[in-house]
Amino acid sequence: MSRPARFDILFEPLRIGPVTTKNRFYQVPHCNGMGRAYPSSMAAMRGVKAEGGWGVVCTEQCDIHYSGQHQRELRLWDDQDIPTLSRASDQIHEYGALAGVELAHNGSHVANLESRAVPIAPSAEATRSLFPGTARAMDKNDIKDFRRWHRQAALNARRAGFDIVYIYAGHSMTLPINFLSPTRNKRTDEYGGSLENRARLLRELIEDTKEAVGDTCAVAVRFCVDEMTGPRGITADGEGHEVIELLGELPDLWDVNIANMAYDGATARFEQEGWQERYVKRVKQATTKPVVGVGRFTSPDTMVAMLCSGTLDLIGAARPSIADPFLPVKIEEGRFQDIRECIGCNVCLAFDSLGAPIRCTQNPTMGEEWRRGWHPERMPAKDTDDTVLIIGGGPAGLEAARGLGQRGYEVILCEEKRELGGRVTRESRLPGLATYGRVRDWRLEQLKRMKNVQLLPENRGTAELVLEAGCSLVAVATGATWRDDGVGRHRSEPVPGLADLPVFTPDDIMDGRLPQGRVVVYDDDHYYMATVIAEQLAAAGCAITFVTPEPTVAAFTQYTAEQKRVQRRVIELSAAVHTSTTVARAVPGAVHLACTYTGRESVVDADALVLSTAQLPREGLYHELTGLEPAVLGSAGVRRVVRVGDALGPGIIAGAVHSGHLFARTLDTALTDRTPYRRENVTPDWDRPLPSKGAV
Secondary structure (H helix, E strand, O other): OOOOHHHHHHHOOEEEOOEEEOOOEEEOOOOOOOOOOOHHHHHHHHHHHHHOOOOEEEEEEEEOOHHHOOOOOEEOOOHHHHHHHHHHHHHHHOOOOEEEEEEEOOHHHOOOOOOOOOOEEOOOEEOOOOOOOEEEEOOHHHHHHHHHHHHHHHHHHHHOOOOEEEEEEOOOOOHHHHHHOOOOOOOOOOOOOOHHHHOHHHHHHHHHHHHHHOOOOEEEEEEEEEOOOHHHOOOOOOHHHHHHHHHOOOOOEEEEEEOOHHHHOOOOOOOOOOOOHHHHOOHHHOOOOOEEEOOOOOOHHHHHHHHHOOOOOEEEEOHHHHHOOOHHHHHHOOOHHHOOOOOOOOHHHHHHHOOOOOOOOOOOOOOOOOOOOOOOOOOOOOOOOOEEEEEOOOHHHHHHHHHHHHHOOEEEEEEOOOOOOOHHHHHOOOOOOHHHHHHHHHHHHHHOOOOOEEEEEOOOOOHHHHHHHOOOEEEEOOOEEEOOOOOOOOOOOOOOOHHHOOEEOHHHHHOOOOOOOEEEEEEOOOOOHHHHHHHHHHHOOOEEEEEOOOOOOOHHHHOOOOHHHHHHHHHHHOOEEEOOEEEEEEEOOEEEEEEOOOOOEEEEEOOEEEEEOOEEEOOHHHHHHHOOOHHHHHHOOOOEEEEOHHHOOOOOHHHHHHHHHHHHHHOOOOOOOOOOOOOOOOOOOOOOOOOOOOOO
16 A cells, blocks of 8 residues: 555654654653652653654653652653663664654642652642642742753753753643733742743753754753633643744744643543644744644544645654554554544553553553553464454454454454444443543444454353354353442442332443433442433433542543543533432432532432442353363364453453453453562662762
8 A cells, every 4th residue: 555645754764953853753752650659661652653653752751859849750850860761762773763862840730648748839839739838939949950850951961862942831730831920929029020031940941952952852842831721721722822922933843732631531422633723823923943743633634634634743642652653553554444543532641640551441451561561553463273253342342353363363252232342332422522432433344354254243142152163262242231220439239229210221222221310320330431421311301419439520530530520521411419418328319419528418310220230241141151161062073162352351442452452462360379470680779879968
């Protein structure tokens, strides 16, 4: 295949200060939950991106000093940290990409729990974490020290092999943007007041960095052009644009974003591809320097439009590069149907927020490049004579079939329904979740080209079918069902009185069985399901009372950076929202609620109750098969029966896809005596001398 000529612009080189990128694909800095805790995993993940054709591959944020310390990300406090950073830059350079590093000081955004240093900020303010504390206002000596720390970190970044050095003034979370923000900077000296004064520190940092490394490294500014707080803060049409006009020619590159991750990293539920264009389109009017921006770009046509319109010079990506590290190569080779498109679910962000290595719903190899040796495009050739029967065509079954087919195994996949896709097909019909269908679509696109894989919809998996199929490996990927008794995280016993009121589960809603009238939606799952169901029922004319035992609506979505937007939407569409509340019992025409702290009860009139609490694996077939006499299985040629995906343990879609991929790689999903992946071996620096007295 060859690409159409209209995509050639994506592969034109571009000068960025003293360096040149080979194309317009720019993996912007993104966190990953690995960082300094898992440096080999972090470096290998970046290296795979470079192999996949990205012209620039950046690190996550890299702390420059212990007074602005993030718990998990990279750091460049001194030369002790250079080897970890060098490991990443070396692997990026191996494939001809430029390596970028994002130097950061988090100011009052962090509580410095490890270092115990009092946080610093432009003005005294409460720390932005929930940890009780106040950041102290920086004096002139603090500002001088900060500039010195940043300059030394830039020098160390060059020693570590980086080509692009960032000044991070983005996402409303670092010192430079907080000095710029009129809502955060209340100073009355030359660093406060007018915009020119508030921009003074950013100007100095750019000049310092250019003087230190600008002869060999490009100097980039990652800038929050809109704080999304309205006229009281920086706006794209106001001071955001004025900052670019004021400083536009100083750095070698502008990396433009908006506010915090709730907006800059908005999920597909709330924003479409390229939605940030309206905020960044004016930046090019104020600078001749290259501009990179993001927008969850997965469409090559959208990318070309961004360049041709003059909105951007480089196509920035974090999440699309996670879902498909080989996106540039696939576009270059004209293999558009092979692009594994990001679904915008923010599972990648969630696990970084949870302090765990990154993972991806679409790409099960993400975070496994070093520790398991998994590659997003390559699978080992088959090394057994097995044939495989997969029962269930949901995300786990489809991924297992795809991976096994790629390895060269003969595979039969049976699905009882006419449509393949299982839960992702059903969930993609709910409000805001249409992109979830990409999990199915990409795998079906790959499978339809594999002559060694048979897809058999409308074929229910039974023990008789298994014994007749003659396959040596059987993967039971039959999924899970939602509970209808109210048992979940808060309740360990069924809700009394459910026989007295119509009760619905997410399965009912997805199957088209909808309640009417006054509906209580009870969420003890705390992810997206209950809230999208509430949205669908409200659109159908139901009067919604939303109930959850957690203090916030959809509590898990705080990790996907959408919780506040989710809660706002639920409040807007509901007649009432009861947090810290459980369902005590149901009676005809009403539901009794109880405070989770006091037990105090209240009554809500209701025509129906929707329970979104927990799931149970559909494991009946597995137990039926494993309950057969070994001789019976043996005579049918079956040597192993395994559970895969939600049939093994219900969870998020990313977990089901990973489980299917694990089976394709290892032909099993069972626990093992030996840890099945490599671990970091970090040598403690017990012999490193303590800092001298008075050292900072």
